[in-house]
Amino acid sequence: MANQSYLKALNRALGDEMARDPAVCVFGEDVRSAATNVTAGLLGRFGPQRVLDTPISEQAFTGFATGAALAGLRPLIEYQIPALLFLAFEQIADQAHKVSLMTGGQARVPVTYLVTGSGSREGWAGQHSDHPYSLFAHVGVKTVVPATVRDAYGLLVSAIRDDDPVVLFAPSGAMRRREEVDFAEVAPVPLGVGRVQRPGTQVTVVAIGHLVHDALAVADELAEEISVEVFDPRTVHPFDWSGLAASLERTGRLVVFDDANRSCGIGGEVLATAAEGMRLIAPPRRVTRPDGAVLPFAVQLDRALQPSREQLRAAILASVGSTQLAGAAHG
Amino acid sequence: MANQSYLKALNRALGDEMARDPAVCVFGEDVRSAATNVTAGLLGRFGPQRVLDTPISEQAFTGFATGAALAGLRPLIEYQIPALLFLAFEQIADQAHKVSLMTGGQARVPVTYLVTGSGSREGWAGQHSDHPYSLFAHVGVKTVVPATVRDAYGLLVSAIRDDDPVVLFAPSGAMRRREEVDFAEVAPVPLGVGRVQRPGTQVTVVAIGHLVHDALAVADELAEEISVEVFDPRTVHPFDWSGLAASLERTGRLVVFDDANRSCGIGGEVLATAAEGMRLIAPPRRVTRPDGAVLPFAVQLDRALQPSREQLRAAILASVGSTQLAGAAHG
Amino acid sequence: MPKPASAELNRAELYRTVRLIRRFEERAIELVRSGVIVGGIHPYIGQEAIAAGVCAALRRDDFITSTHRGHGHVLAKGADPARMLAELAGRVTGLNRGRGGSMHAADFAVGILGADAIVGAAAPIAAGAAWASRQAGADRVTAAFFGDGAVNQGVLLETFNLAALWRVPVVFVCENNGFATSTRTGDAVAGTIVGRGAAFGIPASTVDGMDPESVHAATAEAVARARAGDGPSLLECVTYRFDAHHTFEYAARPRYRSAEEVAAARARDPLDIQGARLSEAARARIDAEIEELLARAVLFATGSPHPDPDSALDYLYADGTRTRSAVG
Amino acid sequence: MPKPASAELNRAELYRTVRLIRRFEERAIELVRSGVIVGGIHPYIGQEAIAAGVCAALRRDDFITSTHRGHGHVLAKGADPARMLAELAGRVTGLNRGRGGSMHAADFAVGILGADAIVGAAAPIAAGAAWASRQAGADRVTAAFFGDGAVNQGVLLETFNLAALWRVPVVFVCENNGFATSTRTGDAVAGTIVGRGAAFGIPASTVDGMDPESVHAATAEAVARARAGDGPSLLECVTYRFDAHHTFEYAARPRYRSAEEVAAARARDPLDIQGARLSEAARARIDAEIEELLARAVLFATGSPHPDPDSALDYLYADGTRTRSAVG
Numbered sequence A, B: 001m002a003n004q005s006y007l008k009a010l011n012r013a014l015g016d017e018m019a020r021d022p023a024v025c026v027f028g029e030d031v032r033s034a035a036t037n038v039t040a041g042l043l044g045r046f047g048p049q050r051v052l053d054t055p056i057s058e059q060a061f062t063g064f065a066t067g068a069a070l071a072g073l074r075p076l077i078e079y080q081i082p083a084l085l086f087l088a089f090e091q092i093a094d095q096a097h098k099v100s101l102m103t104g105g106q107a108r109v110p111v112t113y114l115v116t117g118s119g120s121r122e123g124w125a126g127q128h129s130d131h132p133y134s135l136f137a138h139v140g141v142k143t144v145v146p147a148t149v150r151d152a153y154g155l156l157v158s159a160i161r162d163d164d165p166v167v168l169f170a171p172s173g174a175m176r177r178r179e180e181v182d183f184a185e186v187a188p189v190p191l192g193v194g195r196v197q198r199p200g201t202q203v204t205v206v207a208i209g210h211l212v213h214d215a216l217a218v219a220d221e222l223a224e225e226i227s228v229e230v231f232d233p234r235t236v237h238p239f240d241w242s243g244l245a246a247s248l249e250r251t252g253r254l255v256v257f258d259d260a261n262r263s264c265g266i267g268g269e270v271l272a273t274a275a276e277g278m279r280l281i282a283p284p285r286r287v288t289r290p291d292g293a294v295l296p297f298a299v300q301l302d303r304a305l306q307p308s309r310e311q312l313r314a315a316i317l318a319s320v321g322s323t324q325l326a327g328a329a330h331g
Numbered sequence C, D: 001m002p003k004p005a006s007a008e009l010n011r012a013e014l015y016r017t018v019r020l021i022r023r024f025e026e027r028a029i030e031l032v033r034s035g036v037i038v039g040g041i042h043p044y045i046g047q048e049a050i051a052a053g054v055c056a057a058l059r060r061d062d063f064i065t066s067t068h069r070g071h072g073h074v075l076a077k078g079a080d081p082a083r084m085l086a087e088l089a090g091r092v093t094g095l096n097r098g099r100g101g102s103m104h105a106a107d108f109a110v111g112i113l114g115a116d117a118i119v120g121a122a123a124p125i126a127a128g129a130a131w132a133s134r135q136a137g138a139d140r141v142t143a144a145f146f147g148d149g150a151v152n153q154g155v156l157l158e159t160f161n162l163a164a165l166w167r168v169p170v171v172f173v174c175e176n177n178g179f180a181t182s183t184r185t186g187d188a189v190a191g192t193i194v195g196r197g198a199a200f201g202i203p204a205s206t207v208d209g210m211d212p213e214s215v216h217a218a219t220a221e222a223v224a225r226a227r228a229g230d231g232p233s234l235l236e237c238v239t240y241r242f243d244a245h246h247t248f249e250y251a252a253r254p255r256y257r258s259a260e261e262v263a264a265a266r267a268r269d270p271l272d273i274q275g276a277r278l279s280e281a282a283r284a285r286i287d288a289e290i291e292e293l294l295a296r297a298v299l300f301a302t303g304s305p306h307p308d309p310d311s312a313l314d315y316l317y318a319d320g321t322r323t324r325s326a327v328g
């Protein structure tokens, strides 16, 4: 066991998979110098034929990876900013995602799209702060958002081994996390399987990515008054609906904590699906970014538009409708 | 009053706005020859300086329109295929949409993005059949999907006059509709205001775009047994939440009919928002495309993945929980 | 430039391919008119020399990517015309099991990675497949077909840069047929098409796209260069679209070009250019053979079953992942 | 080429701008270190001659678009250094009211349409604004700044084509500072940068980006051509980034270039090149004036209020549309 960072987990998972499978290669900007550190050491270990610095041509190198996959490789592409996925959106959503069905199953596109640092980076302003995982869930691209160091390792391994395109969002808010972990003992985390990070009986908080940790902190704060279960879906598409249903069977109350724009986000999808047919004894709630939010530069404004622990706390209390609510409101 | 088509409504609205406001200009592929007929006659009336055939460069001409708007014009861009929005996604979601907030209100981007023929076009296969309006609702771009000939006219006029970027989806499924209408008497339809297309008391069907007409047909079929209200939001972002709440006050039951992928679609958003705080006496339901759907080429498969009247009928019956349900199930 | 095993055989072969494509398109248009093919097609008529000449210079294991106007490429690369026609008719026996249709035919067994409906979008895919082939130690070459309209698409120009930087064994084949739908090439392209390749250091040349043998010769050179590890080439094949942009034009009667202009272009028909190089008898033999082959293809296609609606989500995910269907 | 009203004045003005930018960046870096500026900056140090030379050839009502490394452009075009610094510090008195920050400064009052954090993305916006200005009958010119990395972005190349086709009055200013982050220009660009402009028929030339007067002269020519209706130009200004790609590098100590290489490049410093053209006294007078101006700017910025969190959604929609906030 050693104390490892989330960033190291990604770096280690990528290195382990490259060592295990010669078909795995890496494309991206500054991956040789490892500007983001995700690819640190890979050039030396695997050489320039498997670690390629690309020109600033997101559309072309994203399509290039699709072609390389059709010819038998398993490329991973690193994007330095979530907004870069917008440049490559046609190549991912309209090309890579559609190949398997439209060729009648003749071809597969095992490409991993790794976004290093999604969501707000304080001081980087609106074009560096998007959290667009729900866009990929809507079009149907497999999408994972690891919250923990272990899952960052286990999910990246599974993403690389998956035979379909997979987007992995590594939230800036999780990147600096550290855990005691021995990567050699971490099993791949299957896509589509969530995890109860904290068992509880009164309310289920579904938290996405880095917010899992804030949810756990709030659950601890409230432990005296309320028993909160924290469910981490880990994959936003395909979603672990049975895992969610099982949790709601226990609690009957739902609050989603999602650092993305409100309308048509995964938070709304979780509420909708629960409302359609899962056990709910109180109206479900969500804490998200506002509709259509653009994060302003100034730290005070940037934070004001991200879901907060206070908002989660209030939503949990309101959901449980406990007397603490009045207390919280007045005190 | 004359019998007019949906396509003519778009053509007329655009022509009327160009005549009214010299700042309005049109960019797109084959807009001079009017390949889609939306721009028929405009070159002759307004000349080549206001009707520009573009090279096949979606990213550049989308950004070009943003710049023209910053300098005082009101461009409309026609896209021949919904997937072309994916190519321009960064320029719309990350540039045009973010200008106003990020400049601290110094600038506005009055550009209209018109998609002629969204959703399935039988026989055009997976890359021509997307219905991605929910993606724009998520990022926060104003998005309208007119269902009727009148609304096609009234909403396009409002979109062009709006000071923010607006995407207008003209569904292939609505394009051939005809109505008795005198455009000179049609008032602009404000964005964000829905319309009850058919009043009812037992269940509210929220239908998007061309599906409004299928919903009305199903409501008529069921009229003997069930009183169905059909609510057409007309704008998917910003959504007319008070209009929906008012309808649910009457009916207490909700079924959404949405020709888009299920996860993180506007259908889910409507269910989520209703479940959070509107009157519901039965679990809400939705009829959508499957998760992550890609429409296959063969007509039988293409239709199989689009929401059907039969599915809507079953959902309404299930929602009302009427005895007809058993009847429908067995007969 | 490597000479074909037998010039004679090659001559007949080239004619045969041109003839096959021409008649295939004519039969397909009949099936569009009769409603067997839904959604229409983008006829390749007039451009056959390019598909024929390019693919004659490729090996069976070489790759191609195709376009919305792709029937000719797919037939020339060796796909079964009957299964191709079945695909256009949306049958389970089609190349893509009826999932792709006219704009998306793929046949990995003969190196056809697929046709793309988004202009320019297949170019990086072709380059990536070409690069990966070389990484695997194969001397396979990939040909990427696209139209004159695609040279204005950013992704294509980005791909030129990547291919040149990494000396990717890809041949970029631009079919300049004079129009992007109704827009003339000259109204959309500043500078020249070959100049866009040259700007990235890619050897680029203009070829008579109406003569199968000129196209074959130019392609053979480019292919040899790619196999030798000398990187990409760009061929601008100058041609003319004899028929509609898409069969929907038959109803629309567009005004973007005159009947005289079309008639003048038709004076140089690849079918006659190559046909004139064969004896009457040889030509007649091939024509008859193709009529029979296509007659069988039509019977095969029209006699094949339509897909089962319950299979609509098959292949959505390569690993068989099943997500939620329409009604929850 | 139009001569400036007074060469002397122009000399001093150019030096003044270079000095202003240099010292502004140095003060900004101090504020990054002290935490007043959150998120860091992309220092423009070493490239000042370009912003100074280009903007000296522009009128107040001309437009520019800028980049992630944009402080120099914004200052040279005439934005108030105090309000610029306040923007970097995220204050309500900033150019963008604290909504934009280092990578997004805009000041429409002096023709700064904004800086963009997405490489190449502002080029079509600049071209569109330039085109619209001409439609309105103005002889306004727009300058679009971008780095060497941007010439590999499809949208930039698409924009070259549009600008050339429609003879748009835009000057494309490529600052080739040798690197895109850690990637050398030569490892990312096949062919040449000027060759990419030339391919679209755009007059393109390479300029000494370390000499403000060379940059000014070349820009003046390009601007005159644009005003005369003769369309776009491309200037490749060859320069070198003296400092980090971004201040985060100070912690990372990158290995993509040697200290020797940087030292060698620093031998040609635009500050000295232009300074040597003035008398000691004139130079000292300007230096002192700028120290005082920046001291006031720092006081203004640090003394200005932070925005009210309740105003976070202000300006999201230009027409004041209010949508739902975080907790429903």
Ligand SMILES: Cc1ncc(C[n+]2csc(CCOP(=O)(O)OP(=O)(O)O)c2C)c(N)n1
Binding pocket: B029, B056, B058, B080, B081, B084, B087, C068, C069, C117, C118, C119, C120, C146, C147, C148, C149, C150, C153, C177, C179, C180, C181, C245
């Ligand atoms: C990126 C993109 N933009 C627009 C379209 C719509 N469209 C289909 S074919 C076509 C013209 C293509 O012209 P060209 O590349 O010359 O090929 P051709 O049709 O002449 O064979 C257009 C604009 C598209 N399919 N893809």
Ligand SMILES: Cc1ncc(C[n+]2csc(CCOP(=O)(O)OP(=O)(O)O)c2C)c(N)n1
Binding pocket: A029, A056, A058, A080, A081, A084, A087, D068, D069, D117, D118, D119, D120, D146, D147, D148, D149, D150, D153, D177, D179, D180, D181, D245
């Ligand atoms: C389209 C895009 N891809 C990647 C990035 C991440 N990034 C920020 S700056 C930069 C390097 C830009 O190099 P260049 O254009 O030469 O400008 P310079 O930083 O040298 O001034 C990169 C890759 C980005 N901002 N935009």
Ligand SMILES: [Mg+2]
Binding pocket: C147, C148, C149, C175, C176, C177, C178, C179, C180, C181
């Ligand atoms: Mg063409």
Ligand SMILES: [Mg+2]
Binding pocket: D147, D148, D149, D175, D176, D177, D178, D179, D180, D181
């Ligand atoms: Mg650079």
